[in-house]
């Protein structure tokens with residue numbers, strides 16, 4: 001009998017109907033003999049909507065109150081999920097908030113780090129053969145305040161719970177089966193990657209692929225938690241992330257496209273220090289320094305990036321040159337960044353979308 005931690009993302013829980021269908025799937029899996037712990041995210045766009053409400057009443061809400069507010073999204077989904085399961089099989093499920101499972105974090109509101117999970121209530125629930133339904137994305141700080149783990153943080157909760165319970169597997173389900181060689185919505189040739197090592201996955205996540213949160217991958221690496229991604233509605237598994245994975249097809253893992261970036265030429269001292277946590281790339285020169293941020297910011301211009309991720313990237317300069325050629329004229333290219341693990345080109349506006357397929361063909 002295996003102990004499995006499953007995490008379901010917001011799109012899998014977007015409506016009461018979806019929650020009911022998922023409840024049935026969860027019971028079927030439980031009946032097959034596995035012990036289950038479920039981690040859920042907030043329903044659909046709930047977290048965005050809560051953030052928008054805060055900004056409708058204040059231009060500058062405090063981080064403490066923001067965490068009080070956005071953490072309720074997951075409280076809605078855990079209780080509905082438990083209610084749905086229990087209406088089919090009375091008293092099978094029991095919901096828990098982050099603080100109820102003793103998920104302790106540091107005091108960094110909005111982007112807290114997990115320090116430990118006490119987990120005695122989880123252990124008791126499992127002993128009673130129940131299915132614990134845990135609110136992802138939230139915890140309680142050493143100062144006894146409600147904290148959240150940063151957007152997409154339910155993945156991190158799932159990894160931490162897997163480690164705390166010494167569970168056999170961490171399965172992360174969403175509306176995409178796993179990591180593709182590039183975004184299948186932008187390129188019909190994209191192929192599903194069956195396995196990835198932690199470093200490559202971390203590079204792909206931190207460049208902006210949304211499949212898995214980068215903090216969760218880093219955490220999984222540190223704790224030695226193997227992650228399997230999968231498609232919610234079929235249970236089909238996609239990509240396994242572990243330290244034994246090898247890049248079987250070729251040395252290139254994925255082409256990541258990210259259009260949620262912004263840039264500005266600015267003075268070093270004025271901007272950078274205030275925005276350190278948002279900085280994606282910085283280049284200093286005598287006349288004007290370039291600052292590229294994750295996300296959008298007032299007074300900044302939108303830009304996008306195209307990154308090829310793999311190992312030994314530097315040794316493929318011919319292919320990289322072709323990638324630059326396809327990307328556009330020097331005027332379109334804002335800058336680029338190269339390491340052994342990636343080659344990232346920053347391009348103006350949303351020029352990048354249309355050339356994803358062309359660049360993908362170069363490498364795969």
Ligand code: ASP
Nearest residue numbers: 041042047151152153154
């Ligand atoms: N509901 C939170 C968010 O939208 C956490 C998560 O989805 O993992 O960021």
Ligand code: MG
Nearest residue numbers: 010041042047
């Ligand atoms: Mg969400």
